Amino acid sequence: MGPVEAREWNARSWPGTRVTLQAAARALALVVLVAAIPGSGRDTEAGTPAGRPSPPPTRADLAALRRRVALLESGLALARSRKPYLVVDAESRRLRYELLGTSLRDVPAREIDIDGLRRSGEGGVPGPLSLAGIVTLKEKEKDPRLSPLTPEQIEGGAADENVADALPPEAPADYTLTFKQPVVVRIEGIPEKKSVVSRAFSWWPGSWSRGEDNREAIVLRLTIHLDETTAREVYRSLLPGERLVVVPPPGFLLPDAGQEAPRSIRPGRPTKPPAPQPGLPPAGVPFRIPPPVAETPFEGAAPAADGAAAPPADAAPAPTPPPADPPPSS
Amino acid sequence: MSRMPAAPPPSRAVRLRRAGFVSGTLLLVLVLAALVYRMHLLRLETPPPDTTPLTSAEQREYRALQQREESLSSQISALRPAATYIVIDTGRNLLSLYKNGEKVHEAVCSTGSGRALSDPVRRRLWVFDTPRGEFSIRAKYPNPVWVKPDWAFLEEGEPIPRDLAARLAPTELGAYAMDLGDGYLIHGTLYERALGLSITHGCVRLGDRDLETVYKTVRIGTPVYIF
Numbered sequence: 001m002g003p004v005e006a007r008e009w010n011a012r013s014w015p016g017t018r019v020t021l022q023a024a025a026r027a028l029a030l031v032v033l034v035a036a037i038p039g040s041g042r043d044t045e046a047g048t049p050a051g052r053p054s055p056p057p058t059r060a061d062l063a064a065l066r067r068r069v070a071l072l073e074s075g076l077a078l079a080r081s082r083k084p085y086l087v088v089d090a091e092s093r094r095l096r097y098e099l100l101g102t103s104l105r106d107v108p109a110r111e112i113d114i115d116g117l118r119r120s121g122e123g124g125v126p127g128p129l130s131l132a133g134i135v136t137l138k139e140k141e142k143d144p145r146l147s148p149l150t151p152e153q154i155e156g157g158a159a160d161e162n163v164a165d166a167l168p169p170e171a172p173a174d175y176t177l178t179f180k181q182p183v184v185v186r187i188e189g190i191p192e193k194k195s196v197v198s199r200a201f202s203w204w205p206g207s208w209s210r211g212e213d214n215r216e217a218i219v220l221r222l223t224i225h226l227d228e229t230t231a232r233e234v235y236r237s238l239l240p241g242e243r244l245v246v247v248p249p250p251g252f253l254l255p256d257a258g259q260e261a262p263r264s265i266r267p268g269r270p271t272k273p274p275a276p277q278p279g280l281p282p283a284g285v286p287f288r289i290p291p292p293v294a295e296t297p298f299e300g301a302a303p304a305a306d307g308a309a310a311p312p313a314d315a316a317p318a319p320t321p322p323p324a325d326p327p328p329s330s
Numbered sequence: 331m332s333r334m335p336a337a338p339p340p341s342r343a344v345r346l347r348r349a350g351f352v353s354g355t356l357l358l359v360l361v362l363a364a365l366v367y368r369m370h371l372l373r374l375e376t377p378p379p380d381t382t383p384l385t386s387a388e389q390r391e392y393r394a395l396q397q398r399e400e401s402l403s404s405q406i407s408a409l410r411p412a413a414t415y416i417v418i419d420t421g422r423n424l425l426s427l428y429k430n431g432e433k434v435h436e437a438v439c440s441t442g443s444g445r446a447l448s449d450p451v452r453r454r455l456w457v458f459d460t461p462r463g464e465f466s467i468r469a470k471y472p473n474p475v476w477v478k479p480d481w482a483f484l485e486e487g488e489p490i491p492r493d494l495a496a497r498l499a500p501t502e503l504g505a506y507a508m509d510l511g512d513g514y515l516i517h518g519t520l521y522e523r524a525l526g527l528s529i530t531h532g533c534v535r536l537g538d539r540d541l542e543t544v545y546k547t548v549r550i551g552t553p554v555y556i557f
Contacts, residue, residue: 057392060379065395072402079409082464084557097419097557100464101406104417104557119377145457148446151484168443168529236444236528237421237557239462251377271466271553 063120063250070131073262074245075101078134082268085134085243086234088185088222090114091250095224095234107234110190110225116218117252126253133220133246133259135183137238141175144168171235173228181258182219185244189231219257222246415553416516416544418534420460423526425516425536427547435547437540438525442532447481456481458531465510465554470545474507474517475500481531504538506545510554516544 057065071087078085079101087096095107120126139146173189226234243265248254340348384392417426420441427435442460449455476499483490491497504518519525519535536544 056383057389058379058381058383059388060381062384062388062392062395063380065392065399069395069399069402072399072406076402076406079406084462084555099555099557100409100411102410102555104555105419105421144444145446145459148448148455148457150448150450151487154485154487168445171528233421235421236441237419239459242462250379268464271464 066126066128067131067247067250070128071245071247073128074132074134077262077265078243078245080267081243081265082270083242085245086238087245087247088112088224089247090222091247095226097237107226107230110227111223112225113223114220114248114252115222116220116255116257117248118255120251120253122253129259129261130253130255131248133254133257134262134265135179135181135244135246135257135259137177137240137242137244138180139178139240140235140238141177142172143240171232173231173235175231175235177238179244181260182217183246183257184218184221186221186223187231187234188223188225189228190225191228219255220246411553411555414548415555416548418460418554418556420462420528420556423528425534425540425544427544435540435543437536437544439540440519440525440530440535441528442530443528447485449480449484454480456531460530460532460534460556461510461512461514462556465514465556467508467548467550467552467554468511469509470548470550471507471509473500473505474503474515476502478502504536504541506541508545508548510534516554517541 075087075098078098082100084097084099084104087094087098089096090112093109093112095109096103097105097107118130173187173191175187177185177187179185243260246254246259411428412431414427414429417428418424418439418441419426423439423441425437425439426433427437443458445458447456447458477494478497478499480490502520503515504520507515507517509515514532514534516534516536518538518541522537525535525537
C-alpha cells in the first residue's frame with residue numbers, strides 16, 4: 001500500500017485530517033531510535049533490558065543460591081516422605097506448613113530469635129546441612145498424651161454428668177518443643193491485647209525458662225514469637241515425630257546439631273486408590289460391624305469407629321477380625 | 331553582720347523519701363538497661379552482602395547449582411497435588427476443598443483432641459489424634475451407623491456391653507460418612523456448636539451442609555491431606 005492510498009484511506013475515514021500513515025511510520029521510527037539510545041528509557045523488571053548481558057553473579061548471589069538449593073534438597077526429601085513438615089524460615093520470619101512440596105499454610109512470626117548460630121565465612125564453603133537443617137520433634141511441653149486419663153479419673157471428676165463431653169484443655173500459647181537432636185524451640189504467644197507494662201516485661205519469663213533445660217547440651221535454641229491464637233494453633237497441629245526445617249538468616253549458619261541429611265529420610269508410599277466397590281453399598285449398613293461379642297473374647301479390640309488410634313501392640317488385644325459379610329469399606 | 335540560722339537536719343520521713351526516690355531511679359535505670367541489652371545487643375545483625383565477583387571455580391559451582399535448582403524445582407512440582415483434593419488444617423480446624431489448585435469450599439470442622447485414655451484393667455491406651463499426612467477417600471456411606479467402641483463406654487463410665495445392639499448409634503455420625511482408612515472418617519455431628527474445637531477422637535466432624543457439599547463433590551480415591 002503506497003502513501004497515496006494511505007492518504008486516501010485516511011481522508012475517507014477522518015475527513016479533514018492531514019495525518020497520513022507515512023507520518024505515523026516516521027514517528028514510530030523516531031520512538032524506536034530514542035529507545036535504542038543507551039541509557040534512555042527504563043530497564044525491565046529484572047534490571048537487564050533484552051539483549052543486554054546480565055551483571056556477573058557476586059558472592060552474595062552464590063550464597064543465596066546455595067541456600068535455595070539446600071532448602072530445595074530438604075524440601076524434596078520431605079515431600080517424598082509424604083508427611084507434613086514445618087519450615088521455620090528466619091530470613092522471611094515465617095513458618096510454612098508444607099506437604100508434597102505444596103505450601104498449605106503460611107504463618108508470619110512477630111520475631112524469631114536464634115541462639116547458637118555461626119557466622120558464614122567461618123570454615124570455608126558451608127555444607128547444605130548448615131543452610132537448612134531437618135530436625136524431628138520429640139515432645140511438646142504440656143502434651144496431654146503424656147498423662148493419659150483413666151476411667152477412674154474420669155469417674156472421679158464426674159460431678160458433672162457430661163464430663164465425658166467436657167472440652168479438652170485449651171492448647172497452651174507458651175511452650176517448649178524438644179527434638180531428637182540437641183535443639184529446643186520455644187514458642188511464645190503474644191496476647192493480641194497487651195498493656196505497655198506487660199509488653200515491656202514479656203521477655204522476663206522467657207529468660208527464666210532458659211535455665212530449666214540442660215543448657216550445655218542444647219546446641220541450637222530458637223524462640224519464635226507468634227500471636228497468641230496462632231501459637232495455640234501451631235501447638236495443636238504439631239505431633240511428635242513430625243519434622244521441622246530450620247533456615248538460618250542470611251550471613252549465618254546452623255551449628256552441627258545432628259540435623260538429618262535429606263538422603264536419610266525414607267520416602268513414603270503414595271496412597272493407592274481403593275479397589276472399585278462391587279455395586280452400591282446397601283443404605284443404612286454400618287461402616288464396620290464387629291462380630292458378635294460372644295464369638296470373640298470380651299477384651300477384643302473395639303471397632304475403630306470415630307478414629308481412635310490403634311492401641312500399642314504389646315498392650316492391646318488383637319484387632320477385631322473382619323466380619324463374615326464384608327463391610328462396604330473393605 | 332547577721333548570720334543565717336543553720337538549717338535543721340532533715341526529718342526521718344524526708345530521708346526515707348529521698349532514699350526511696352534514689353533507689354527507685356536506680357531500679358528504673360537498671361530495668362531500662364536490661365531492656366536495651368535484650369532488644370539491641372543480643373540481636374544478630376545481618377552482614378552486608380558480599381559483592382565480590384566470583385572466581386572461575388565459584389562460577390562453575392554457580393552454574394552447577396543453577397542446574398540443580400531447576401532439577402529440584404521440577405521434581406517437587408511433579409509431586410504437587412492436582413485436580414480435586416481436600417486439605418484439613420488440624421490447628422485451625424478448617425477443611426478446604428480444592429479443584430484444580432483453587433479453593434472452592436472452606437468449612438469449619440472439628441479434629442482430634444490429642445488426649446489419651448488408658449484402660450489399666452486391660453492395659454489398653456488410646457490416643458485421640460487425627461492422623462497427619464496423605465490419605466484418600468476409601469469409601470462413602472450414606473446414613474452411616476456408628477458402632478461404639480470400648481473407649482466410648484469407658485469415657486462415659488459405663489460398662490462395656492457384650493451385645494452388639496447396645497453399641498449401635500444410628501444418628502451419631504450424621505447423614506454421610508467418608509472413610510479415610512484405619513477407622514478414621516469424615517462425618518457429621520449432633521453437636522454443631524462444638525465445631526471449630528479440637529474435640530474429637532480422631533475423626534473429622536463437619537456441619538450438615540458442609541458435609542453434604544463435600545460428600546457430593548468428592549469421589550472414591552480423592553486425596554485428603556491432613557496437617
